[in-house]
Amino acid sequence: MNIELTIFLLRLLAGLSLVGFLLALFAVIWRQGVQHPAADRAGQGFLVREQPTLAEDELRCSLRPIVTLGRAAGNTVVINDDFASASHARIVLEGGRWWLEDRESRNGTQLNGETIHRRTILADGDEIGIGKYRYRLHLNQENMAS
Amino acid sequence: MVGSRGQGNVWLLLLLAGAFIFAGMALIATARSPRADQWTSFAVWILCALGAASVLRWRLPSHDPLLLALPMFLSGWGLVAIERLAPAFADRQTLWLAISVLAMLGVAVFPQVLRWLRGYRYSLLAAALLLLGATIVLGRNPSGLDFAPRLWLGAGAFYFQPSEIMKVILVAFMASYLAEQNLTRRARNNEPTGLSLRLVGPILLMWLLSMVILVWQRDLGTAMLFFIVFLLLLYLSSGDPRLVLGGALLVLVAGVVAYQLFDVVQLRVDIWLDPWPEADGRAYQIVQSLMAFAAGGIAGTGVGMGSPGYIPVVHSDFVFAAIAEEWGLLGVIAILSSFGVLAWRGLGIALNHQGSAFHKLLAAGLTMTLLVQALMIMAGVLKLLPLTGVTLPFISYGGSSLFACHIMLGLLLRLSAGAR
Numbered sequence: 001m002n003i004e005l006t007i008f009l010l011r012l013l014a015g016l017s018l019v020g021f022l023l024a025l026f027a028v029i030w031r032q033g034v035q036h037p038a039a040d041r042a043g044q045g046f047l048v049r050e051q052p053t054l055a056e057d058e059l060r061c062s063l064r065p066i067v068t069l070g071r072a073a074g075n076t077v078v079i080n081d082d083f084a085s086a087s088h089a090r091i092v093l094e095g096g097r098w099w100l101e102d103r104e105s106r107n108g109t110q111l112n113g114e115t116i117h118r119r120t121i122l123a124d125g126d127e128i129g130i131g132k133y134r135y136r137l138h139l140n141q142e143n144m145a146s
Numbered sequence: 147m148v149g150s151r152g153q154g155n156v157w158l159l160l161l162l163a164g165a166f167i168f169a170g171m172a173l174i175a176t177a178r179s180p181r182a183d184q185w186t187s188f189a190v191w192i193l194c195a196l197g198a199a200s201v202l203r204w205r206l207p208s209h210d211p212l213l214l215a216l217p218m219f220l221s222g223w224g225l226v227a228i229e230r231l232a233p234a235f236a237d238r239q240t241l242w243l244a245i246s247v248l249a250m251l252g253v254a255v256f257p258q259v260l261r262w263l264r265g266y267r268y269s270l271l272a273a274a275l276l277l278l279g280a281t282i283v284l285g286r287n288p289s290g291l292d293f294a295p296r297l298w299l300g301a302g303a304f305y306f307q308p309s310e311i312m313k314v315i316l317v318a319f320m321a322s323y324l325a326e327q328n329l330t331r332r333a334r335n336n337e338p339t340g341l342s343l344r345l346v347g348p349i350l351l352m353w354l355l356s357m358v359i360l361v362w363q364r365d366l367g368t369a370m371l372f373f374i375v376f377l378l379l380l381y382l383s384s385g386d387p388r389l390v391l392g393g394a395l396l397v398l399v400a401g402v403v404a405y406q407l408f409d410v411v412q413l414r415v416d417i418w419l420d421p422w423p424e425a426d427g428r429a430y431q432i433v434q435s436l437m438a439f440a441a442g443g444i445a446g447t448g449v450g451m452g453s454p455g456y457i458p459v460v461h462s463d464f465v466f467a468a469i470a471e472e473w474g475l476l477g478v479i480a481i482l483s484s485f486g487v488l489a490w491r492g493l494g495i496a497l498n499h500q501g502s503a504f505h506k507l508l509a510a511g512l513t514m515t516l517l518v519q520a521l522m523i524m525a526g527v528l529k530l531l532p533l534t535g536v537t538l539p540f541i542s543y544g545g546s547s548l549f550a551c552h553i554m555l556g557l558l559l560r561l562s563a564g565a566r
Contacts, residue, residue: 007176011448014169018473018480021162021219025487028155028212097497123498124564 044139045098047077047091050127051134063098063139067091069130070103083107083131091122098122098139107131156211160195163219167191170226170449177450184229187240191222194247202559205255210562212491216484217540217555221246221548223481224465224541230450231468232461235543242545246552253556260560263318264504274315275355277308282362297363298546307546309359309368314553317511320376323348324383325503352376353396364410367522367534373397374518379511383503418532431458435527438471446474461543463535466527481541482524489517495562509561512554 045063061067061077068075070088079088085105092099101119102109109116110129122128124139171188175181195218202209221243229236253259263270277299285296288305298305356369377393404411413428421429421436434457441452454460454468461468469477492513499505516539523542526533537547 003176007173007448010169010173010176014166014173014449015445015476017162017165017169018476021159021166022480022483024155024159024162025212025216025483028159029487121497 045124046138047128047135048138049133050136051132063091063093065093069128069135070105077135079130079133081131081133084133088130089128091128098137100126100128105130156199156215159211159215160199160218163215163222164192164195166219167222167226170223171229173449174226174230181229181233181236183237183240184233187225187229187236190240190244191218191225194218194244195222198247198251201251202254206559206563208563209254209559210491210495212487213555213559213562216488217552220481220484220540223469224543224548226449227465227468227541228461228543230472231454231465232543235461238545239543239548242548245545246549249549250552250556250559253553254559257560260505260508260557263315263508263557264322267319267322270315271319274308274312278312278359281308285363297365305545307544309363309365310544310546310550311553313368313371313515313550314512314557316372317375317379317515317554318508318557320348320352320379321507321511322504324379325507327383353393353400357400361408364408365535366411366414367519367536370397370534371515371519371522371536375511375515378514378518379507382510383507414532414534418529421529431464432527432529432533434458435464435467436529438467439528442471442474442477444475446470446472446477448472462537463523463533463542464527465542466524466538469541485517485520485539489513491562492516492558495558498564499561505561509558512558516551516554 047061047063047067049060064076067077068087068090069077069079069084070086071079071081071084072086075087085103085107087103088105089100089102089109092101098121099119100109100111100116100122102116107130110127111120111122112127113129122137122139124137126137128135128137167188171184174184198214198218199211202211202214225236225239225243228239281297281299284299286298286300286305287296288298288300297309298307300306352373356373359365359369359372373393377390380393381387381390401411405415406412417424417429417432421432424430425433438452438454438457441447446452449472452468452471454464454471457464457467466478466481469481473480492509496506496510496513499509519536520539522531522534523536523538525531537544539551540548
């Protein structure tokens, strides 16, 4: 094989593998971050009520793209506490992450013991506090894109 | 946070990176008399990549595979670039890569490392400062030239640059210190955050440390890097822009004073503003670097077919210019994308560690150290910023730099798997 052809083939290989690497990189990102429809994530995390402990069936709530918490009956998680506002807080899925939002409640929403002042990203194991109620967040880490 | 679905991609990415590096090595072999050792370098790279991927998959199954694939791609590219530009240094760099990857795996696999970094932070900081102090007294430069900055500690043929490992220790120290100050909570309770000694003290200390590095060692890049990363971490932990503005003001004051007092700062700023009158003299390096970018065009001249050798010490700080010449705009975009994705994943780790302030700040600090350093040298080589002599992470020649970058990477890998 003559030298010019070898060099040409090697340069072709270099260019193709470089472009291939970039394409593969963006494919990985695309598949993990952008493409996931919100519905894919439903049921991959859940809230567990830790305080006050009551009947077993009231303890767990699977996460849906929007989970509302409050005293009013229409909420996903109804909180039977005088300190909870009617629409107190909500957990939303946005851009592949779960966010905790306070909905201008009178007594505020706590995340890991601190009152939140703006919407905050949630991580596995976080504790959400409303009134005397405490909820522990469990996210399925295996399927969450970072 | 990437599950089994993500793991298959790492092999494909490593395969493509391997093909790219193989083509580079083979092209070098066609361009000049082949060196047997360059295939040893390639073999070592393959062993490092496959070994690291397997060990991480075995011991740390939930790590982020991109945090391995991207740095391996970049350091393999670095081996090719050094083989091309300075073959005399290639063997040394290969050895350092093997050591660094081993260290990275050690840091990533043993969970105690994170605890040690936090628990023994004062001892570690003291040891690092001592080493740094030792360079002021005993420092040497491997080139042996009298006017070159003496940043290295040497023992025989072995040289090490303490300021590189200082980066890791300093970021860990800042992260654990700021995590304990609990600045966000104080800011919310309207406690005074601006003027307490606990906050201003470390700012002044960091500033002083940067100044000492700058004055005694004439290491402009490291001084800037330390201070910028510190300010970013401070902002991240407090959310208070006043602290950052105050710090930026200090940098400005220091910059103006340093411009008046130190030749090296004056030189860097002057040739940044206008290199052309001195294109043959003091600005020769930066002008040649711009020429290299121009010569590269879109697809580059091809490996071994450009003449990046005109740039003095091209294999270290100016490796980005050589890549721009021989791999062209395409190569530049590939490197920018790699650092961009690396930074994005690293900051993503910080977002996933809201529960622990130390882990959050550590992940953000390490990522920003790598990113700011890469941006500083890439912008410097392109004459977008005054030139600050730092290495391009993972690519530039330099054992201590490669080692420190891999240690930071190991910590990020550990954090990406969840360090609860």
